[in-house]
Amino acid sequence: MLLDIIQTGLDGVMVGSLYAMVALGITLVFGLVGILNFAHGQSVMLGAYVCFFLVSAGHSFWVGAIVATLAMGVFGALLERAVFRRTLGDPFAGLAVSLGLIMIIENVAAAALTPDPRFMDAPVSGNFAVGPLLLSSQRSLVFVISSALILGFWLFLQYSTLGKAIRAMSQSRQGAALVGVRVDTVSRSIFAVGSALAGAAGALYASLFAVTPFMGAAPLTKGFILAALGGLGSVPGAIAAGFLLGLAESFGSRYLSASFRDGYGFIILIFALLFLPTGLFGAGKARV
Amino acid sequence: MTGEVSSARAPAADVPGRQSRLAASMLLALAGWLVLALLLSVPVVYHSRYIVYLGTLLALQAALAVSLNIVLGFAGQFALSQSAFFGFGAYASALLIRDLDVGFWTSLPLTALLTSVLAVAVGYPAMRFTGGIHLALITFAFGELLRLVTANLHELTGGPQGMQLVYTPGVVLGVDFGSTRGLYCLATGFLLLCLLISILVRRSDFGRALFAIRDDETLATSLGIDVTAHKVAAFTLASTLAALAGAIYAVFTSFISPEMMNASDSIALVGMLIVGGLGTTPGPILGTLIFVGLPEFLRVAKNYRLVLLGIIIVVMALYSPKGIAGAVNRLMTGTRRSGA
Numbered sequence: 001m002l003l004d005i006i007q008t009g010l011d012g013v014m015v016g017s018l019y020a021m022v023a024l025g026i027t028l029v030f031g032l033v034g035i036l037n038f039a040h041g042q043s044v045m046l047g048a049y050v051c052f053f054l055v056s057a058g059h060s061f062w063v064g065a066i067v068a069t070l071a072m073g074v075f076g077a078l079l080e081r082a083v084f085r086r087t088l089g090d091p092f093a094g095l096a097v098s099l100g101l102i103m104i105i106e107n108v109a110a111a112a113l114t115p116d117p118r119f120m121d122a123p124v125s126g127n128f129a130v131g132p133l134l135l136s137s138q139r140s141l142v143f144v145i146s147s148a149l150i151l152g153f154w155l156f157l158q159y160s161t162l163g164k165a166i167r168a169m170s171q172s173r174q175g176a177a178l179v180g181v182r183v184d185t186v187s188r189s190i191f192a193v194g195s196a197l198a199g200a201a202g203a204l205y206a207s208l209f210a211v212t213p214f215m216g217a218a219p220l221t222k223g224f225i226l227a228a229l230g231g232l233g234s235v236p237g238a239i240a241a242g243f244l245l246g247l248a249e250s251f252g253s254r255y256l257s258a259s260f261r262d263g264y265g266f267i268i269l270i271f272a273l274l275f276l277p278t279g280l281f282g283a284g285k286a287r288v
Numbered sequence: 289m290t291g292e293v294s295s296a297r298a299p300a301a302d303v304p305g306r307q308s309r310l311a312a313s314m315l316l317a318l319a320g321w322l323v324l325a326l327l328l329s330v331p332v333v334y335h336s337r338y339i340v341y342l343g344t345l346l347a348l349q350a351a352l353a354v355s356l357n358i359v360l361g362f363a364g365q366f367a368l369s370q371s372a373f374f375g376f377g378a379y380a381s382a383l384l385i386r387d388l389d390v391g392f393w394t395s396l397p398l399t400a401l402l403t404s405v406l407a408v409a410v411g412y413p414a415m416r417f418t419g420g421i422h423l424a425l426i427t428f429a430f431g432e433l434l435r436l437v438t439a440n441l442h443e444l445t446g447g448p449q450g451m452q453l454v455y456t457p458g459v460v461l462g463v464d465f466g467s468t469r470g471l472y473c474l475a476t477g478f479l480l481l482c483l484l485i486s487i488l489v490r491r492s493d494f495g496r497a498l499f500a501i502r503d504d505e506t507l508a509t510s511l512g513i514d515v516t517a518h519k520v521a522a523f524t525l526a527s528t529l530a531a532l533a534g535a536i537y538a539v540f541t542s543f544i545s546p547e548m549m550n551a552s553d554s555i556a557l558v559g560m561l562i563v564g565g566l567g568t569t570p571g572p573i574l575g576t577l578i579f580v581g582l583p584e585f586l587r588v589a590k591n592y593r594l595v596l597l598g599i600i601i602v603v604m605a606l607y608s609p610k611g612i613a614g615a616v617n618r619l620m621t622g623t624r625r626s627g628a
Contacts, residue, residue, distance in 0.1 A: 036421065038555070086606050096562040096605035099555060103598030111592065217552070221432070228425040263436040266429040273426050274413055 003132055008254045009247060014139045016246020017146040021201040022219045023226035023238040024153065025194025031170045031233025032190050035084060035094035039101040040223060041216030043195040046105070047072045047202025048211045049113060052120045055206075061123035065145075065203035069196045076195025080188045088187075102216075109213035117210035142204045149200055150239055153193075157235065166190060170233060225265045229272050244268070316617065320570050331472050340468050342584060344540055347475035348533050349580050353560050353572030354482040355529035358489055360558065361567030363522040364502030365415065366424035368554045370530050372431030375549030377403055377531025378538035379438060379445060385455050392457045396535055403531035404524050411523040416516050428551055435549035450545025457539055471540050478536055482529055487569060489525070498522055502567075563604050565613025574612045 022044060029037050050071050051064035083101065087093040122138040129135070157163035165186050168176040177183050201219065209215070226245055230237025245265050252264040331343035356370045380402050381395040390398065414426045439448045456466030457474065464470045489495040497518050500508040509515050538544045556579060564575025583597060608615040 030421075036424075083602065083606070093562075093605045096559055097602050099559040100598040100601030100605065103594050103601065105598075107592070107594040107598070111595070221551075224425065225429065228422065232421060257440070260436060260440055263433055263440075266433040266436070269429045270426060270433070273422055273429075 004254075007133055008250050010133070010135065011139075012247035012250030013243055014143040014246070015250065016243035017143050017150065018201055018204055018242075019219070019222050019226055019245055020150055020239045020242025021146050021197050021204075022223040023230065023242050024150070024235060025197050026223045027227040027230060027233055027235065027238040028166070028190050028194050030227060032166065033084070033088055033187050035087065036098070036224070037084070037194075038095065038098035038220065039079070039105065040098075040194070040198055041218075041220030042102060042105040043072045043075060043198035043216075044202040044205060044219045045109065045211075045213060045216035046075065047199030048206035048215060049109070049202075050199070051203035051206045052118055052211045055120045061203075061207065065200060068203040069200040072199025072202070073192045073196030075199070077188050077192040079195070080191035084191065085184075085187070106213055106216070113213060115213055117212045119210055120206055122207045138207060142208060146201070146204060149197065153197065154235070154239075162186070162189060222265065225269045229269055313617070324570075324573065328476050332469070337468060340472050342581075344468075344472045344475045346576060346581055347472070347479040348537050348540070350573050350576040351475070351479045351482045351533045352530055353557055353564070353576050354479070354486050355526045355533070356557050357526075357561055357567065357572045358486055358498075358529075359519075359522045359526040360561055361571065362489065362495060362502065363498040363519055365519050365523060366421065366558075367427045367523055367526065368424050368551060368558070369410070369427035369431040369434075369527065370557050371551070371553035372427075372434045372549045373403060373407065373527040373530040374534040374537070374553075375438065375544070375546065376406065376434060377534030378544045378548055379451075379534075380531065381535035382451055382453055382538050382544060383444065385453075392455055392539060393460070396532060399531055399535050400528050403528045407524040407527035408520060411520040411527075412516070415519045415523065428554070431549060431551050431554060435546045435551075438549065439546040445546070448546055450543060450547075453538055453542045453544065455539065471536075475536055475540065478533065482533075483569070485525070485529070490569070494518070494521070499567075559601060561611075563601055563611055565611030568611065568613040568617075571611050571613040578612075 022040070025043070026037060026040050029035055029040070047068040050068040051061070054064035054067055055061055079101070083097055084094065087097050122141075124137040124141055126137050127134050128137055128140075157167060165176065165181045166189075168179070168181055169183060169186050173183060176186075198219075205211075205215065205219065222245065226238050226241040229241035229245070230239070245268065248264045248268055249261050253261040328343075328347075331340040334340070352370060352374060356367070359365050359367050377399050380399045381392070384390050384395040384398055385392060410427070410430050414423055414430075438445050441447070445451060457470070458464075458466060463473065465474050489498070497508065497513045500511065500513060501515055501518055505515055534548065537548075560575030560579045561572055562575070563578055564573065565571030578600065579597065582600075583594065604611065610617075
């Protein structure tokens, strides 16, 4: 019984780390520029395809994942430059634009890449045992990579100049501009970084699940739940919420009902928004 | 149709050219109604099953958009549960008919009653403490939860495979509402009812209070408007109309499934309103024609028609934030305060 609980908990933490990566991009973009970017899931999908094609072409998973991350970073910066820059401060226009982008990207991908699901080989396979526990190698690898990326991102926010500028901007856009932060550049880089994280998540998704043009919807939905659960704009909130959701889904589907797996997140979200409307870590004001 | 918006909101002072602007917007309104009447009469004249089918579908979609406009466009409340209530209405009506043996017409007021109770139960706690983006997320989560619950109640709803329906509305006052044409009349009648309600709301004190809430909640409170009550009322009205549209959709397709409640449909409805013109009377209908009607007619570029649609949406959102209705109004009447 105890063993079963530990095993379920580990599964939850692994999935949770992947969720948290997607949520980070959503919460950052919202906290800084006030746009709920519905097209964020498309970065996950495109990142997965980039990784899939590179791996199919004979490169290693690592090359695929790194190129996917970089490519999606550029993609995010381009989107900001071409589209989102013009909708700053208008959430309705931002929403409409990202809806339009979803339709364009998904359907171009479906037409160009066919809607068939594709599978790629994971870099590691099989299971390994830690004492009495049996763990999937690939899932453990995914957990290690995503935790490292989340940690790296956290350090980047705390110590790098750009990270400090991002934090300053999330506290006060005007204040940051007054002390010499280039708010335009920071806005663009935040789209780039968020999209790059989504691209990395896409590469990791591709090593676990099927790659299809419509695969972006599920991580997007989860990302929104998490961003709200953690308090929109809060980075520690999004990370904590990611692990919380992973655990809730894992325990819920193990001990309650597996077919209701996707529902647990919504229940948590509704109660959290009703009783902790500013997110897990209170505050209310966006904190990075 | 755009007319009453600008005329109601035109400055009271005697601005030069106001008379001609008023005349232009009235003409525009008249033209709008004529075009709508023409569109609605096409399926009656044409003897094509496909056209009648498409007309019914468009009318129901437009009814959904028109009712969502009351809560989103008028009151400025970001409710993402419209398609959840659409599906709820379909299931409520179907289950009432199957398990409680009531007739189709009796099931409609019962469905409306059930939906309004549910909408108040969801809307009151959600709108009492929160608003804006949080309301969007709560209603989004509620909708997805409702879909998952429906898909998991196998005995009652048939689960994810959906329900096959065997009833028809029957013959009333000599009109066979079970026929495709009868169903078209039912759907169109319902659309006109939604439009009528929307116009009445816009012109009532209730509607003006909603616009005040949308523009500035704090100011509205200080004017003595019960903000929470008004928001919940608008949400309940929009949700109830959505549920009735669902009940009609159920009898129209004879098949319902939890996919009707898909949150992406609610989001697409928001897109329709934004493209058409948020808060305007013709906006929801224009948006529906573009989102649902245009893809049907863009047969040429079959693979790329959704891409084209996406491009139209992005361009519209970037260059005409007030939507098509706002752009037309601005072009025709020269008023700057176009749309609503």
